[in-house]
Amino acid sequence: MLSTLTFLPVVGAIVVLLAPSDSLKKWLAFGATIATFVVSLLLLPGWQEIPDMQFVERYAWMPDLNIYYHLGVDGISLWLVLLTTLLMPIAVAFSNQHVKENLGGYLALMLLMETAVLGVFLALDLVLFYVFWEFSLIPMAFLIGKWGSENRIYASIKFFLYTLAGSALMLVAILALYFESGTFDLLALQEAGLPPGLQQLAFLAFALAFAIKVPLFPFHTWLPDAHVEAPTAGSVILAGVLLKLGTYGFLRFALPLFPVAVADYASLMSILAIVGILYGALVALAQRDLKSLVAYSSVAHMGFIVLGIFALNEQGISGAVLQMVNHGLSTGALFLLVGMLYERRHTRLLKDYGGLWASVPVFSFFFLVVAMSSAGLPGLNGFVGEFAILLGTYRSSPIFAVLGTAGVILAAWYLLHAFRQVSQGALTNPANFKERLPDLNWAEIGQLLPIVLLFFAIGLAPNFFLDKINPSVAALEVVQTPVVGDGRLVDSSYLPSLTSGKRSWSSIH
Amino acid sequence: MDTALLFDNAVVLLPELVLAVGVLVLMMVDITRRGQNGSQLLANMSVVILLLGIGASVMIWSRAPVEYLDGAVSDGFAVSVRLVVLIAGVLGVFLSRNRFPAIERQGGAFYSLHLLAIIGMMLMGTATNLIVLFIALEIFSLALYILSGFYRESPRSIEAAMKYFLLGAFASTFFVYGSALLYGAGGSAHYARIHETLATGGGNPSLVWPGVALLLVGFGFKVSLVPFHMWTPDVYQGAPTPVTAFMSVGTKAAAFAGFFRVMMTALPSYHDQWAMPLAILAVITMTVGNLTALRQSSVKRMLAYSGIAHAGNILIALVAGTVSASAAAAFYLFAYAFMNIGAFAVIIALEKHTGNDNDVEQGRLAGVAERFPALAAAMAIFMLSLSGIPPLAGFFGKFLVFRAAVEEGWAWLVVFGVLNSAISAYYYLRVVVAMYFQQPEEVGDEKDPLDIPVSRSSLFVVTVSAVAVVVIGLQPGLWADLLRGLGQ
Numbered sequence: 001m002l003s004t005l006t007f008l009p010v011v012g013a014i015v016v017l018l019a020p021s022d023s024l025k026k027w028l029a030f031g032a033t034i035a036t037f038v039v040s041l042l043l044l045p046g047w048q049e050i051p052d053m054q055f056v057e058r059y060a061w062m063p064d065l066n067i068y069y070h071l072g073v074d075g076i077s078l079w080l081v082l083l084t085t086l087l088m089p090i091a092v093a094f095s096n097q098h099v100k101e102n103l104g105g106y107l108a109l110m111l112l113m114e115t116a117v118l119g120v121f122l123a124l125d126l127v128l129f130y131v132f133w134e135f136s137l138i139p140m141a142f143l144i145g146k147w148g149s150e151n152r153i154y155a156s157i158k159f160f161l162y163t164l165a166g167s168a169l170m171l172v173a174i175l176a177l178y179f180e181s182g183t184f185d186l187l188a189l190q191e192a193g194l195p196p197g198l199q200q201l202a203f204l205a206f207a208l209a210f211a212i213k214v215p216l217f218p219f220h221t222w223l224p225d226a227h228v229e230a231p232t233a234g235s236v237i238l239a240g241v242l243l244k245l246g247t248y249g250f251l252r253f254a255l256p257l258f259p260v261a262v263a264d265y266a267s268l269m270s271i272l273a274i275v276g277i278l279y280g281a282l283v284a285l286a287q288r289d290l291k292s293l294v295a296y297s298s299v300a301h302m303g304f305i306v307l308g309i310f311a312l313n314e315q316g317i318s319g320a321v322l323q324m325v326n327h328g329l330s331t332g333a334l335f336l337l338v339g340m341l342y343e344r345r346h347t348r349l350l351k352d353y354g355g356l357w358a359s360v361p362v363f364s365f366f367f368l369v370v371a372m373s374s375a376g377l378p379g380l381n382g383f384v385g386e387f388a389i390l391l392g393t394y395r396s397s398p399i400f401a402v403l404g405t406a407g408v409i410l411a412a413w414y415l416l417h418a419f420r421q422v423s424q425g426a427l428t429n430p431a432n433f434k435e436r437l438p439d440l441n442w443a444e445i446g447q448l449l450p451i452v453l454l455f456f457a458i459g460l461a462p463n464f465f466l467d468k469i470n471p472s473v474a475a476l477e478v479v480q481t482p483v484v485g486d487g488r489l490v491d492s493s494y495l496p497s498l499t500s501g502k503r504s505w506s507s508i509h
Numbered sequence: 510m511d512t513a514l515l516f517d518n519a520v521v522l523l524p525e526l527v528l529a530v531g532v533l534v535l536m537m538v539d540i541t542r543r544g545q546n547g548s549q550l551l552a553n554m555s556v557v558i559l560l561l562g563i564g565a566s567v568m569i570w571s572r573a574p575v576e577y578l579d580g581a582v583s584d585g586f587a588v589s590v591r592l593v594v595l596i597a598g599v600l601g602v603f604l605s606r607n608r609f610p611a612i613e614r615q616g617g618a619f620y621s622l623h624l625l626a627i628i629g630m631m632l633m634g635t636a637t638n639l640i641v642l643f644i645a646l647e648i649f650s651l652a653l654y655i656l657s658g659f660y661r662e663s664p665r666s667i668e669a670a671m672k673y674f675l676l677g678a679f680a681s682t683f684f685v686y687g688s689a690l691l692y693g694a695g696g697s698a699h700y701a702r703i704h705e706t707l708a709t710g711g712g713n714p715s716l717v718w719p720g721v722a723l724l725l726v727g728f729g730f731k732v733s734l735v736p737f738h739m740w741t742p743d744v745y746q747g748a749p750t751p752v753t754a755f756m757s758v759g760t761k762a763a764a765f766a767g768f769f770r771v772m773m774t775a776l777p778s779y780h781d782q783w784a785m786p787l788a789i790l791a792v793i794t795m796t797v798g799n800l801t802a803l804r805q806s807s808v809k810r811m812l813a814y815s816g817i818a819h820a821g822n823i824l825i826a827l828v829a830g831t832v833s834a835s836a837a838a839a840f841y842l843f844a845y846a847f848m849n850i851g852a853f854a855v856i857i858a859l860e861k862h863t864g865n866d867n868d869v870e871q872g873r874l875a876g877v878a879e880r881f882p883a884l885a886a887a888m889a890i891f892m893l894s895l896s897g898i899p900p901l902a903g904f905f906g907k908f909l910v911f912r913a914a915v916e917e918g919w920a921w922l923v924v925f926g927v928l929n930s931a932i933s934a935y936y937y938l939r940v941v942v943a944m945y946f947q948q949p950e951e952v953g954d955e956k957d958p959l960d961i962p963v964s965r966s967s968l969f970v971v972t973v974s975a976v977a978v979v980v981i982g983l984q985p986g987l988w989a990d991l992l993r994g995l996g997q
Contacts, residue, residue: 062986065912127908131899138898141938145946153946157938164898164934168927171908175915175923 001042002055002071005081006118008036009088013111022103026096029107033089036114040085043078049467051075051475053124053187061128067184070125075472076251076321077121079465080244083328084121086454087240088114090447091233094336097443098343099147099231106147110233113139117241121248126174126184129253130167133209133245137163140226140234140242148229155222155229162222166212173205177257189257190477196260203261206254207269213246216269216306217276220299227295232339235291239298240332244324247305251317255309259477262312269310270393274403276303281410285417290341290348293418294334297374300407301327307404308389316392317473318466323385325465326458330374330382333451337367340444341422344437350418355427359434364423366440366448371419373455375412381458388466514578521577521635524565524591525628531558532624539617548616552606555620559599559627566591574996579699581635585993589839590634590766592992593846594759598627600850600974601755604857606966609749611660619659623755626652630759634766637774639688639698642767646684646731649763650677653756657748663867669747676730676740684727690720691775700775708778717776721783724771731764732820735794742805745813750860750867753809754853757816762842765823769835772827773995780830788828788922795821795929802936808856808869811936812849815895818933819845825919825926826910834913836994841906843992844894844981848903851974852891855884858963858971874940876949884963885944887975892937894978897930902981909989 012032019025048054053072061069073081092110099106116139119132137160145156178184181192194202212219223243227235255262280299287293305327308320340363342348357364369380376382386408394401427433440448458465473479519526535554542550566588574584581587601623605612612619629649636642654677658670688698694716695703706712729737745753772783798818805811819841826838856869859881863873878885894901907930911923981988 060986062989064986064989065909067986131904134899134904138893142945145942153942156946157935157942160938161931161935165928165931168931169924171911171927172915172920172923175912176920178912179916 001039002057002073002122005036005039005085006071006115006122008032008039009111009114009118012036013108013115016107016111017104019104025104025107029092029111030089030096032111033085033092033114036118037085037089040082043073043081047078047468049075049471051471056124061125066178066182067127068125069128070185071122071128072124073122075469077248078468079321079325080121080241080248080328081118083244083325084114084117084241086450087236087328087332090332090336090450091236091240093443093447094236094339095231095233098339099233102146106143106231109139109142110237113143113237117237117245120245124186126177126186126189126253129186130171130174133167133249134164136242136245140238143234144226144230147231147234150229151225152229155225158222159226162219163209163212166219167209169205170209173202177202186253186256194257199258199261200264203254203258203265206249206258207265210246210249210254211272213249214243214302214306215246215299216272217279217299217303218272220276220280223299224292224295227298227335228289228292232335232342235295235335235339236332239294239335240328243298243302244328247302247309247320247324250306250309251321255312255317255476255478262310262478266310266312267397270307270397270400273303273306273310274400274407276300277307277404277407278410281407281414284414285410288350290350290353290418290422291335291338293350293414294331294338297334297411297414298327298331300411301331301374304386304389304404304407307393307400308385311389311392311396311400312478313392313395314470314474314479315388315395317476317479318469319385319388319390319392321469321473322458322462322465323382323389326373326381326385329451329454329458330370333366333370333448334374336447336451337363337370340440345431350421352429353422353432354425354429356423356432356437358427359432359437360439362440362445366445366452367423368419369452369455370448371415373459375415376408379456379459381455381462384459384462518575518577520569520572521575521581521583523569524562524595525631525635527565528558528562528624528628528631531555531561532621532628534558535621535624536617539621546613548613548620549606551616551620552602555602555624556599558624559595559602562627562631563592563595563599566595576637580638580641581632582637583635584995585997586766586769586835586839586995587635589836589992590762590842591631593762593839593842594627594630594634596843597755597758597762597846597850598623600846600854600970601751601759603966603970604751604754604850604854605749607751607857607964609660609751611662611749612751615659619656622652622656625649626656626755626759630763633763634770636767637700637770639692639700639771642771643681643685643688645763646727646767647681649760650681650731653752653760656752656756657744659749659752660867663747665747665867666749667747669744672740673744673748680727680730680737683723683730687720687723687725687727690716690723694720695775700771703775704777707776717779721772721776721779728764728768729790732761732768732823733817734790734820734824735797735817738794738798738817741817742810742813745816746807746809746868750809750853750857754850754857757812757853758842758846758849761816761820761823761845765820765827765838765842769827769838770995773830773835777830784828784830787824788919791821791824791828791922792925793821794818794824795925796932799929799932799936802933805936806871808871808874808940809853811871811940812852812856815933815936816849818929819849819895821929822907822910822926825914825922828919828922829910829914829917831913831917832994832996833916834910834994836989836992836997837906837909837913839992839994840909840985840989843988844902844906844978847974847977847981848891848894848901851887851971851978852895854967854970854974855888855891858884858967871940871943874943875947877944881963883968884971887971888944889941890975890978892940894982896934896937898934900982902978902985905982905985905989 056072116136123129141160284296308316373380376386632645654674660666733741802814826834894903
C-alpha cells in the first residue's frame with residue numbers, strides 16, 4: 001500500500017512523458033495526483049491510534065549491507081503524507097492552467113517530486129531516507145531553473161548547492177551510526193541507543209541538513225531567492241511540503257536517535273527558532289513584493305514549528321506536527337493566491353494593488369480567510385497549532401513563549417498589512433478596475449476551496465487530527481523523560497490534555 | 510619447466526587468451542582487405558571478440574580463485590576489474606564506429622591497438638607478480654600512447670600523444686625502479702612471497718619505503734593522482750574522444766586494480782605506514798581536481814579534472830585497505846565506466862553540432878535540451894550520477910567506498926570526501942544548467958551542422974549507459990553481490 005502510494009506518481013510521470021498531446025498530459029498528471037490522494041485517504045479507515053508504525057513494508061534492498069526497503073507511517077507522518085497528496089493535485093491543476101512551455105516535462109517533474117517527498121515521509125531506513133532526501137532536490141531545482149522568473153538560474157543553483165552541501169555531512173553521520181550499531185534501520189537504532197559522544201556529533205550533522213531545509217535562521221538565505229523565482233506551483237510545493245522535510249527530519253530522526261544531544265541543544269535551537277520568528281516577521285513587514293512577503297512569513301512560521309519541537313513535550317511537539325500541516329495549507333494557499341493575481345496583472349508589487357475588494361471580491365474573500373488562517377485566528381487551523389506550540393513552549397521556558405507570542409502579533413501585523421495594501425483602500429489603479437481584472441473563475445475556486453474547508457475542519461475539530469498524532473508523539477523518549485525546562489513552574493496537571501476525545505465538538509454544538 | 514604446468518589453471522587467463530587470438534585474427538583480416546577504406550567490419554569483429562571475452566570472464570566467474578604460474582590469479586577482484594575493462598572496451602568500440610576519417614582509414618591498427626590495450630588492462634588486475642604487472646602496464650600504455658595520437662592531422666592530438674608518451678615513459682622508469690627495490694626488499698617478485706618474507710622479519714625492510722614511494726609515482730601517474738596529474742587534461746582533450754572515453758575508465762580501473770593488489774597482498778603488514786600518506790594524497794587529489802574542474806570551459810577538460818577527483822575517491826578505498834573496500838572500489842569503477850563513457854558519448858554526439866571536431870565548449874551547450882531532449886536527459890543523468898546524487902549508480906559507488914573507510918575509522922577522510930562531492934556538484938550542475946536553463950545566444954550562423962543526425966552507435970552507447978546508471982542505482986544490491994574484492 002505505501003509502495004503503491006509512493007511510486008504511483010512515478011508511473012504517472014512516465015505516462016505523462018509518453019502522452020502525445022498537451023491536453024492529455026494535463027488530464028493524466030491530474031489523474032495521477034488524484035489517484036495518489038485517493039490511495040493516501042485509504043490509510044484513514046484502517047488507522048489505529050497507537051504509537052507504532054503502521055502499514056509497514058520491509059524488503060531486502062542491499063541485504064549484504066543491511067540496507068532494507070523499509071516503509072511505515074505513524075501519527076507524525078500521517079498528516080504530512082495527506083498534506084502532500086492533497087496539495088499536489090491542486091498545484092497540478094494550477095499549472096495546467098498557466099504553464100505553457102514544456103508542459104510534459106513540468107508535470108513529470110512535479111510527479112517525481114511527489115514521489116521523493118512521500119519517500120522521505122515514509123522511509124524508515126536511513127539509507128533509503130537519504131536517497132529520497134537527496135533526490136527531492138533534483139525536480140525542484142529543475143522546476144525553479146527552467147520555469148522560474150528572471151533570476152531563476154541563480155536561485156536554482158543556490159537552492160541545489162545549499163541543500164546538497166547541508167546534507168553531505170549527514171551521510172557520514174549515517175555511516176557512523178551504522179558502524180556503532182550495525183544497522184541502518186531507524187527503529188532498531190532507536191532501540192539500541194547510542195553513546196552520548198556520538199550523539200553529539202551525529203546530531204550536529206543531521207541538524208545542519210535539517211536546519212538548512214527548514215530553513216532555520218541563519219540558514220534561510222536560499223529560501224527567499226528560491227521562492228521568488230520559482231513558478232507558482234513550485235512555490236506551493238516548496239513551502240507547503242518541501243520545507244516540512246526539515247522539521248519532519250528533526251522529529252523522525254534527531255529526536256528519537258539523539259535524545260541526549262537534543263536535550264543539550266534544545267535551548268540553542270529554540271533561540272535560533274525565535275530569532276527566525278522575529279526576524280522573518282520583521283523582514284516580511286518591510287517587503288514591497290507580495291511573494292517575498294509570503295516567503296519571509298515562511299521563515300517565521302517554520303521557526304514556530306521548530307520552537308514547538310524543541311519544547312520537548314507533548315503539547316509542543318503535537319502542536320508542531322499540526323502546525324506543519326497548517327503552514328502547508330495556508331502558505332500553499334497564499335502562494336496560489338499570489339500566483340493567481342500575478343497571472344492576471346504580471347506584477348507582484350504591493351504598490352500596484354489596492355482596493356481590490358471592489359473589483360475582485362471573491363479573490364479578496366479568499367485572501368482574507370487565508371491570511372487569517374496564517375495569522376492564527378481562533379476558529380481556524382492556525383490558532384490550534386500555534387496555541388499548542390506556545391503552551392508547550394511555556395511549559396519548558398516561559399520567556400521563549402513570551403517572545404514567540406510577540407511573533408504571533410507580528411504575523412497578524414504583516415498579514416493584515418498585506419491584505420490592506422492589496423484589497424482595501426481606494427481602487428485607484430485603472431489596471432485593477434473590474435473590467436480589466438477578472439475575478440477568480442470556478443477552476444481557481446476549486447483549487448482553493450478544499451484548502452479553506454480544511455482550515456475550518458482543523459480549526460473546529462482539531463482532535464480528529466490530534467488524536468492520531470498524539471500517541472506517536474507521546475511515545476518519543478524525549479517526551480517521556482523530560483530533560484529540559486522547569487517542570488515545577490507549571491504543573492502539568494493544570495494543563496488541558498489534548499487527547500481528551502470529543503470535547504471540542506461538544507463545546508461547539 | 511614441466512609442460513603440464515603450463516596448461517594447468519591456464520583457464521585463469523582465458524579472457525586474455527580469447528582477446529589475444531582475436532587480435533591476431535583481426536590483423537589477418539585487415540591484411541587481406543588492404544587498400545579498402547572503411548572499418549565497420551573490423552569494428553564489428555572487435556565487438557564480437559570483446560563479447561567472447563566477456564563470455565569467457567563469465568565462465569570463470571564462479572570458480573574458486575586459483576593462481577597460474579605464480580603470475581596471475583582469478584579471484585573476484587580480477588574478474589570484476591576485467592568486466593569493467595571489457596565493458597569500457599565494448600562501449601569504446603561502439604563510439605569509434607562513428608566514421609571518424611582517421612579511424613576509417615586505419616581501422617586495422619586502431620582496433621588491434623584497442624584490443625591490445627584491453628588485454629594489458631585486464632592483466633593488470635590479475636597480476637600477482639611485479640614482472641607480470643610491469644609487462645601488463647607497458648602493453649596497455651604503449652597502445653594508448655599511439656591511440657591518443659591517432660588524429661595525425663590534429664596538432665592537439667599529436668601533442669597529447671607526445672606528452673602522454675614522454676611523461677608515461679618517465680613514470681614507467683620510476684615504476685620499474687620501485688619494483689626492483691621491492692624485489693630487493695622481499696627477495697621475490699611474487700606478492701605473497703614478498704609479504705611472507707617481510708612479515709617473518711626477513712628480507713630488507715629498509716628498501717620497502719623507497720620502493721613503495723617509486724611505485725606510487727608510477728601508479729599515481731596512471732590513475733592521475735595529484736601531483737602526477739598534469740598530463741591528464743591535455744591528453745583527455747587532445748586524444749580522439751572515443752579513445753578518451755575508453756582510456757579514462759580503462760586506465761583507471763587497470764591501474765587501481767594493480768595498485769590495490771600490490772599494496773594489499775605484498776605490503777599489508779605495512780598498512781599502518783602507507784595508509785596515512787595515501788589518505789593525504791587522496792584529500793589533495795580530490796580537492797585540487799574539483800577546484801580546477803570548476804574553472805574549465807571545455808567539457809572534456811572538465812571531465813578530465815573530474816576524473817582526477819574520482820581517482821581521489823577511489824584512493825579512499827585503498828586507504829581503508831580491506832577486502833570489502835576493494836569490492837567497493839570495483840563497484841565504483843563499474844558505475845564510473847557507464848557514467849563517464851556515457852558522458853563522453855554525449856560529447857561525441859554533440860561535437861559536430863557545436864562546431865568543434867573533438868570537443869564541446871560548455872557555452873555551446875546552451876539550449877541543447879530543446880534540440881536533443883533525449884541526449885540532454887541522458888547527459889543530466891550522467892552528470893548527476895557523477896556528482897553522487899541518489900538514486901543513481903555514482904551515489905552507491907561513493908556510498909560503498911565511504912562506508913568501507915568509515916568502517917576502518919577514516920571518518921575524517923570521508924568528511925573530506927563528501928564535502929568534495931558537494932563542490933563537484935557545482936560544475937556538473939553547470940552542464941545541466943547550460944543544457945536546460947540557458948538559451949543559445951546566436952542561432953543564425955550555423956544552421957547546417959544542426960541537421961546532422963546523431964549516429965546510431967553513439968545513441969546505443971548513450972542509451973545503454975543511461976539505463977545502466979539508473980538500474981545500478983535502483984538495484985545496487987544485485988551488482989554489489991556480483992562485483993567482489995581481493996581474494997574473494
